[in-house]
Amino acid sequence: MIPFEYLRATDLAGAVAAGAAPGAAYLAAGTNLLDLMKGGVSRPARLVDITRLPGLAAVERRDDGSLRIGALARNSDLAHDPAFARAYPAVAEALLSGASAQLRNAATAAGNVMQRTRCPYFTDTASACNKREPGSGCDAIGGETRLHAILGWSEACIATHPSDFCVPLVALDAGVEIAGPAGTRSIALEAFHRLPGDAPERETVLEPGELITALVLPPEAAGFAGHSRYLKVRDRTSYAFAVVSAAAGLRLEGGRIAEARLALGGVALKPWRAREAEAVLAGRAPDEAAFRAAADAALAGAKPSGDNAFKIELARRLVVRALQRAAAGTPERLPALPGSVLAPAPEAAHV
Amino acid sequence: MSVDIVLTVNGTRRTIPIPDPRITLLDLLREGLHLTGAKKGCDRGQCGACTVLVDGRRINACLALAISLDGAEVLTIEGLAEGDRLHPVQEAFIAHDGFQCGFCTPGQIMSAVGLIREAQAGLDPERVREAMSGNLCRCGAYAGITEAVLEAQGAMNQHQKQGPATRQGEAA
Numbered sequence: 149m150i151p152f153e154y155l156r157a158t159d160l161a162g163a164v165a166a167g168a169a170p171g172a173a174y175l176a177a178g179t180n181l182l183d184l185m186k187g188g189v190s191r192p193a194r195l196v197d198i199t200r201l202p203g204l205a206a207v208e209r210r211d212d213g214s215l216r217i218g219a220l221a222r223n224s225d226l227a228h229d230p231a232f233a234r235a236y237p238a239v240a241e242a243l244l245s246g247a248s249a250q251l252r253n254a255a256t257a258a259g260n261v262m263q264r265t266r267c268p269y270f271t272d273t274a275s276a277c278n279k280r281e282p283g284s285g286c287d288a289i290g291g292e293t294r295l296h297a298i299l300g301w302s303e304a305c306i307a308t309h310p311s312d313f314c315v316p317l318v319a320l321d322a323g324v325e326i327a328g329p330a331g332t333r334s335i336a337l338e339a340f341h342r343l344p345g346d347a348p349e350r351e352t353v354l355e356p357g358e359l360i361t362a363l364v365l366p367p368e369a370a371g372f373a374g375h376s377r378y379l380k381v382r383d384r385t386s387y388a389f390a391v392v393s394a395a396a397g398l399r400l401e402g403g404r405i406a407e408a409r410l411a412l413g414g415v416a417l418k419p420w421r422a423r424e425a426e427a428v429l430a431g432r433a434p435d436e437a438a439f440r441a442a443a444d445a446a447l448a449g450a451k452p453s454g455d456n457a458f459k460i461e462l463a464r465r466l467v468v469r470a471l472q473r474a475a476a477g478t479p480e481r482l483p484a485l486p487g488s489v490l491a492p493a494p495e496a497a498h499v
Numbered sequence: 500m501s502v503d504i505v506l507t508v509n510g511t512r513r514t515i516p517i518p519d520p521r522i523t524l525l526d527l528l529r530e531g532l533h534l535t536g537a538k539k540g541c542d543r544g545q546c547g548a549c550t551v552l553v554d555g556r557r558i559n560a561c562l563a564l565a566i567s568l569d570g571a572e573v574l575t576i577e578g579l580a581e582g583d584r585l586h587p588v589q590e591a592f593i594a595h596d597g598f599q600c601g602f603c604t605p606g607q608i609m610s611a612v613g614l615i616r617e618a619q620a621g622l623d624p625e626r627v628r629e630a631m632s633g634n635l636c637r638c639g640a641y642a643g644i645t646e647a648v649l650e651a652q653g654a655m656n657q658h659q660k661q662g663p664a665t666r667q668g669e670a671a
Contacts, residue, residue: 154502154520154566179562182523183543195520197567224556228619248633249614251544253556254563386632484625 153194166196168357177254180263213367219258237478238316238376245487246312258360260313267307279348293454300416305348306453314419316395319411320369328358341418372397377473380487390414392463396470422446434475443467504569509578525549525560536576536605547634550606557613576605591651599638611648
């Protein structure tokens with residue numbers, strides 16, 4: 149780790165002023181940042197510690213039915229909050245399917261959104277990586293691509309965004325509140341992460357000095373509570389990043405799908421909202437034919453970025469499974485293995 | 500430039516100089532305070548050997564900057580027993596052969612203490628295994644570890660119902 153200057157911010161204005169300096173990075177729990185700094189992947193000249201900023205850890209339900217999640221809310225506190233898990237079960241399931249209990253106890257909501265790709269060529273400083281070092285090339289292309297993209301990738305970068313949390317959040321139209329030198333602004337989480345294009349080093353739309361102050365779930369998000377799941381295929385059943393994941397939410401009326409929400413993880417450099425699939429589902433009966441049509445629509449633009457064509461079919465099947473489980477109803481209690489496709493489910497025998 | 504922080508470590512409040520902001524909680528405990536129970540396994544948050552409780556919650560000490568934890572309460576394996584009286588989780592690990600080489604054990608035990616405080620797993624072995632997945636054991640003592648956690652949890656719940664004096668490791 150290279151030496152850095154450490155500053156502890158006591159108010160938001162001070163944090164933003166200190167964080168706008170070239171080479172500055174914000175520090176919350178640091179579970180991802182510190183790891184990258186140890187490996188020489190991140191080399192901030194200054195860390196601005198925002199953990200003491202007042203009020204930033206609060207989770208508040210607002211009068212209009214929306215929920216504001218403070219940037220510093222811990223992943224585990226959020227997931228284990230019974231009211232939160234009842235209203236947004238797929239978000240709770242996604243949170244608990246990620247990392248380990250120790251990491252979830254430390255990691256924050258905004259930190260989860262800000263986490264970097266786990267592409268091994270990004271984290272290995274001996275490999276070429278356009279994201280870490282613009283213009284150096286991409287050793288992932290032609291390399292080991294099991295965790296790499298099948299949607300939205302470019303010749304410059306085929307990495308994926310590793311978050312589980314963000315997947316149901318984009319499905320539920322979550323917003324991001326941002327503070328910065330020019331004031332505050334709010335944008336859709338779906339518009340927060342950038343696809344790589346020819347500038348994979350620019351990962352989000354944040355400008356220098358800007359930081360996330362909150363994530364917001366709109367009032368409609370709780371309308372999917374009765375039929376929501378997050379499923380995640382990974383190389384071991386716990387404490388592993390998604391090869392492919394899917395968040396599904398359905399609003400059923402009179403035996404038909406009034407509204408569907410679907411997003412995929414592990415497939416692109418951002419949490420991938422599948423709006424085409426949602427359009428296919430609207431108005432149809434929640435049956436396998438509809439789910440297969442939705443899966444085809446969700447993956448219509450998919451293209452392998454290497455030796456990972458299997459992920460396209462895997463994602464299709466996972467979409468069908470997630471929609472089936474969502475249609476069957478959100479379980480009373482989160483499964484012992486959150487997000488696991490191996491856990492027994494009533495419909496599993498028919499798949 | 501050295502900065503002083505205040506930490507309450509195993510019940511003792513101490514003022515501790517931090518000569519370099521790069522020092523992690525794990526390095527401070529091991530190198531600065533000579534509390535070598537927490538182990539440096541991977542130093543990347545992947546193995547759990549460095550698990551300690553900070554403000555009552557289990558975290559990976561290797562992925563926390565000490566300077567950022569100014570004011571925190573830290574509990575390590577060294578603070579768990581009361582004199583010669585072992586903590587119920589320590590007793591249960593011995594009773595169930597929850598270790599072989601012992602390297603991961605302080606992290607396993609602190610993680611188990613944290614898990615019991617979180618009160619999410621109950622007495623379901625599958626939930627206990629899932630909640631312990633952040634602690635690797637290369638000797639493969641997992642079966643014993645799961646049994647130990649379940650037994651300790653049962654014993655501590657029983658103990659609590661009878662209203663005992665609160666111990667450090669399980670203070671609410």
